[in-house]
Amino acid sequence: xxxxxEKHWNDLxxxxxxxxxxxxxxxxxxxxxxxxxxxxxDLDDLCVLLLFSVFEAAIRERVxxxxxxxxxxxxxxxxxxxxxxxxxxxxxxxxxKVLEPYKDGDANLIEQVNQVRRYRNWVAHGRRTGQPAAVxxxxxxxxxxxxxxxxxxxxxxxxxxxxxxxxx
Amino acid sequence: xxxxxxxxxNAPREEVSRRRCREEWIAAIDRLLAQLRAWLTDTGxxxxxxxxxxxxxxxxxxxxxxxxxxxxxNFGERTVKVVxxxxxxxxxxxxxxxxxxxxxxxxxxITNGAYKYFLYxxxxxxxxxxxxxxxxxxxxxxxxxxFEAVLQALLS
Numbered sequence: 001x002x003x004x005x006e007k008h009w010n011d012l013x014x015x016x017x018x019x020x021x022x023x024x025x026x027x028x029x030x031x032x033x034x035x036x037x038x039x040x041x042d043l044d045d046l047c048v049l050l051l052f053s054v055f056e057a058a059i060r061e062r063v064x065x066x067x068x069x070x071x072x073x074x075x076x077x078x079x080x081x082x083x084x085x086x087x088x089x090x091x092x093x094x095x096x097k098v099l100e101p102y103k104d105g106d107a108n109l110i111e112q113v114n115q116v117r118r119y120r121n122w123v124a125h126g127r128r129t130g131q132p133a134a135v136x137x138x139x140x141x142x143x144x145x146x147x148x149x150x151x152x153x154x155x156x157x158x159x160x161x162x163x164x165x166x167x168x
Numbered sequence: 169x170x171x172x173x174x175x176x177x178n179a180p181r182e183e184v185s186r187r188r189c190r191e192e193w194i195a196a197i198d199r200l201l202a203q204l205r206a207w208l209t210d211t212g213x214x215x216x217x218x219x220x221x222x223x224x225x226x227x228x229x230x231x232x233x234x235x236x237x238x239x240x241x242n243f244g245e246r247t248v249k250v251v252x253x254x255x256x257x258x259x260x261x262x263x264x265x266x267x268x269x270x271x272x273x274x275x276x277x278i279t280n281g282a283y284k285y286f287l288y289x290x291x292x293x294x295x296x297x298x299x300x301x302x303x304x305x306x307x308x309x310x311x312x313x314x315f316e317a318v319l320q321a322l323l324s
Contacts, residue, residue, distance in 0.1 A: 002282045006245065037281035044284070115258050130229040133256035134275055136286060137305075143258065 002040065005032025006103045029035040045123045052120040055113075055144040056095050063098060064090050183232075190231045193255040193274060197236050200276060200298060204239065204250065207312040220241035228254055241319065248322045257304060259288055262307045264299055266292060272299075280322040293316045 009029040014017055019025055035160045064087060074080055090098055093118065119135040135143075169177075194252075208214040222238035239250040259272040272288035273296075279285070285302045287310060298310040300318070308314065 004194040033281070040281055112258075119258070123294050130227045130232070131254055131256075133258045135258045136275075139259050142260070 002033055002036030005036060027132055044137055048116070048122055048135050048140045051137065051140050051144060052116055060090055060095070060098060079142050109146055116140050116143050169179075186230060186232050187280065189255065190234045193231065194234060194236050196274060196296060197252050197276065199296075200287070200289075201237060201239050201250065204315060207315055208241075211312070211316065213316075216243070222251075224252060226252070226254070228256055231255055241323075243323045246280065246323050248278060248280050248319060251279065253277055257288070259286070261288065261299065263291055264290055264297075264307060264309075272277075278318055278322065283322060285318050 006029065009027075009032060014025070067087070067090065071083070074083065096114065099110050099113060115133055116135050116139075118132040119140075122129065122132050203314045205214065208217065208219070218241075220240040220242060222240050224236050224238055225233070225292055226236055227233045236252045241248045241250070251282065253276060255274045257275040259275065260270055261272060265271075269290060273291035274289035274297075276287040276289075277284050277286065285300055285303075288299045288301065288307065290297045290299055290317045299307050300310040300314055301307040
């Protein structure tokens, strides 16, 4: 759209139906260019945000499935209540806490994920505080991928969502 | 005790470190911009372009608030901007990584608004080097030929 605004907008055949279109006739080349730049400026950060959202959802789902697979039949109400609270925490609680136990396995990997998480949080909360270490989409993907690859079904699902435009 | 003496005595150690880091980064950006300008001048292209200094207000964890320069390269109605992104950056240097220097020590973007090239700074005991990367090509050293090719692509 930016390229259209920058290079071709004024050369379009405005004498016909295009010139009578209420949405298009008042748009200017400069306006289109400005708007497209505004959108594109934030696109990288939006991509990091979406990548992390998919990653977070996949990890929560996976942890919950793994936990449920290990549970014996439970009957005591106190244990059942504690378990429900734990599952609620995995599904909707702090993602930092969900990842925390995995530091025992691969602290470096979890720290790499947490660095992306900090940048995502900074973007999601309106960039109001000091910028943490900057993350571009390629780096975000390369840092989140190893965590997902530990479970092939999840990496397959992530790829599917990314390539079908179903992110988020 | 004067105010200056008081501030010097009570300045938190982190503030000294923050300031040093900030000044080092701002100086690195100034060197990069001077290099880019020099390349344009050397090849006689600077006179065909309108070079406009930019200034950005940044706030980074570990550095605090600071002002840093950028550059707008105008050619007719087209503009390419050189925009400092941050001193702290998560980016692996790929084949240019060395032990203890695996990650970039700063990032600057060159963009026309639609397409973007990332400049990553590699910092070692031997000095600093700028590398360039984009979606289409892997990371490689930034030199005059690369810079000219990037400008031509972004201005076309």
